Amino acid sequence: MRESGVKERILDTASRLFYDQGYHVTGINQIIEEADIARASLYNHFPSKTDLLLAYLDSTHASWFEELDAFLKPIEGPREKLLALFDFRIMRQKRYNYKGCHFNKITAEASDDQAVLARVKAHKERLRKLILELVDQTMYRSILNNEQLADTLFLLLEGGIAVGGMYRSSEAPEKAKQIAEAVL
Amino acid sequence: MRESGVKERILDTASRLFYDQGYHVTGINQIIEEADIARASLYNHFPSKTDLLLAYLDSTHASWFEELDAFLKPIEGPREKLLALFDFRIMRQKRYNYKGCHFNKITAEASDDQAVLARVKAHKERLRKLILELVDQTMYRSILNNEQLADTLFLLLEGGIAVGGMYRSSEAPEKAKQIAEAVL
DNA sequence: TTCAAAATAGACAAGTCTGTCTACCAACTT
DNA sequence: AAGTTGGTAGACAGACTTGTCTATTTTGAA
Numbered sequence: 411m412r413e414s415g416v417k418e419r420i421l422d423t424a425s426r427l428f429y430d431q432g433y434h435v436t437g438i439n440q441i442i443e444e445a446d447i448a449r450a451s452l453y454n455h456f457p458s459k460t461d462l463l464l465a466y467l468d469s470t471h472a473s474w475f476e477e478l479d480a481f482l483k484p485i486e487g488p489r490e491k492l493l494a495l496f497d498f499r500i501m502r503q504k505r506y507n508y509k510g511c512h513f514n515k516i517t518a519e520a521s522d523d524q525a526v527l528a529r530v531k532a533h534k535e536r537l538r539k540l541i542l543e544l545v546d547q548t549m550y551r552s553i554l555n556n557e558q559l560a561d562t563l564f565l566l567l568e569g570g571i572a573v574g575g576m577y578r579s580s581e582a583p584e585k586a587k588q589i590a591e592a593v594l
Numbered sequence: 595m596r597e598s599g600v601k602e603r604i605l606d607t608a609s610r611l612f613y614d615q616g617y618h619v620t621g622i623n624q625i626i627e628e629a630d631i632a633r634a635s636l637y638n639h640f641p642s643k644t645d646l647l648l649a650y651l652d653s654t655h656a657s658w659f660e661e662l663d664a665f666l667k668p669i670e671g672p673r674e675k676l677l678a679l680f681d682f683r684i685m686r687q688k689r690y691n692y693k694g695c696h697f698n699k700i701t702a703e704a705s706d707d708q709a710v711l712a713r714v715k716a717h718k719e720r721l722r723k724l725i726l727e728l729v730d731q732t733m734y735r736s737i738l739n740n741e742q743l744a745d746t747l748f749l750l751l752e753g754g755i756a757v758g759g760m761y762r763s764s765e766a767p768e769k770a771k772q773i774a775e776a777v778l
Numbered sequence: 779t780t781c782a783a784a785a786t787a788g789a790c791a792a793g794t795c796t797g798t799c800t801a802c803c804a805a806c807t808t
Numbered sequence: 809a810a811g812t813t814g815g816t817a818g819a820c821a822g823a824c825t826t827g828t829c830t831a832t833t834t835t836g837a838a
Contacts, residue, residue, distance in 0.1 A: 416815075432705055434618040438796060448816045453797070509705065517760045518702035521616055521693065530760050553776045561769050566746070569753025576701045576714050585745050592737045600785070622826060632786045637827070785834065794825065803816075808809100 417455045419445045425466045429512055433463060433519045463520065467529045470512050475536065488547035489594050492563060495541070496587035499571050503580045510575020511568070538564050550594065559593075566590055601639045603629045609650045613696055617647060617703045647704065651713045654696050659720065672731035673778050676747060679725070680771035683755050687764045694759020695752070722748050734778065743777075750774055 423445035427436040438459060442449050456462040478498055485494045509515065513530040520526040542560040554562060570586030607629035611620040622643060626633050640646040662682055669678045693699065697714040704710040726744040738746065754770030 430705070432618070432703055434616065434703075435705075437794075451815060454814075459796070510702070511756075514698070514756055514760060515702040518694070518699040519616055519618075521614070521619075527760075527762065534757065534760060554773065558769075558773055558776065562750070562773050565753030565757065565766065565770055565773070566749050567753070568756050569749030569751070572698055572752050572756040573718065573749065576698060576711075576718060578711065582749065585742075586749055589738065589742055589746050589749070592742065621824075635785060638784075643826070786832075
């Protein structure tokens with residue numbers, strides 16, 4: 411059974427459970443059960459539950475931006491790309507059962523782990539930077555400067571998904587998109 | 595020691611720990627230790643840990659709006675009150691060590707408890723309604739109608755605090771306020 | 779002063795948690 | 809063909825979890 415994707419199965423299962431149920435209520439026992447692997451295999455690939463958590467964050471971060479790149483690629487123009495960011499988050503909100511942002515969720519649980527907080531911040535800063543670059547490409551002018559406009563969009567996104575997570579719906583991010591359409 | 599505030603001490607301690615550390619990592623043992631009360635006293639006032647959680651949400655909700663009322667009372671004019679909402683959240687963000695919204699935090703942990711979700715939603719809806727009433731009192735007109743403007747402010751608030759929680763800072767809600775000042 | 783309510787300390791049950799360890803087996807490489 | 813690697817199954821330690829229960833003491837009011 412060499413190379414049979416044991417490590418992937420562990421990480422996939424853990425990722426699903428960490429997001430769905432929460433990190434602390436998900437036990438090693440449940441992970442090995444649902445991933446259908448041996449206990450020693452898990453500890454062979456991930457020395458501790460914390461390592462598994464960090465691997466979850468890293469892989470989620472990576473696939474998040476990979477997927478976003480593919481999502482934005484066919485879309486023309488910075489304004490349309492900015493609006494598509496909302497569609498992307500709305501799509502994910504639906505796909506993952508309306509529980510909000512993965513990174514927001516984990517921050518609420520892993521309260522004081524610096525390794526976790528650093529990854530969360532890096533993830534959000536990368537998104538913010540991407541938004542700012544797109545805003546800079548628009549020839550937009552208003553009472554807000556480019557950075558403020560980028561922050562507005564960023565906060566509308568984050569606020570929409572956060573509220574969507576609390577309401578278990580996609581209403582808030584959809585409203586956020588409508589506002590962005592009016593503002594841009 | 596009758597009426598010595600045992601119940602209050604339990605709830606205060608639990609509230610602090612639930613927010614600070616998280617609900618699931620806070621054990622009954624730690625609560626009774628730090629509240630300096632007997633185990634049976636806790637179970638006398640709160641039949642289960644879940645009851646304690648709901649009491650925490652209810653009391654937090656109540657004091658949140660009481661405090662907000664007092665905070666807004668001396669402030670004149672709907673526009674100024676709306677901006678003061680940001681100051682209120684920023685003040686709380688600082689006071690509670692930058693961990694973001696209490697209700698957002700608990701939603702990330704108590705994933706599927708309907709009693710919890712209902713309280714969170716009620717809390718946020720009340721805030722949203724308050725914002726809309728204040729917006730209605732302004733004679734503001736723009737590309738956004740009143741409801742959209744209220745939603746914008748609401749999402750800026752929630753986004754600012756959510757990001758502030760993830761960054762462990764008050765930068766984001768402060769930026770959110772500046773944007774609100776420009777928009778209003 | 780009597781008496782019930784409410785607090786205390788602490789043992790206990792039954793279960794869960796993470797992480798380690800042994801023993802064994804299958805597969806791939808040299 | 810021998811040996812290394814990565815997988816499996818499952819026992820185990822030690823700590824922690826929530827909730828119950830007994831027995832005792834303090835408190836405030838009648």
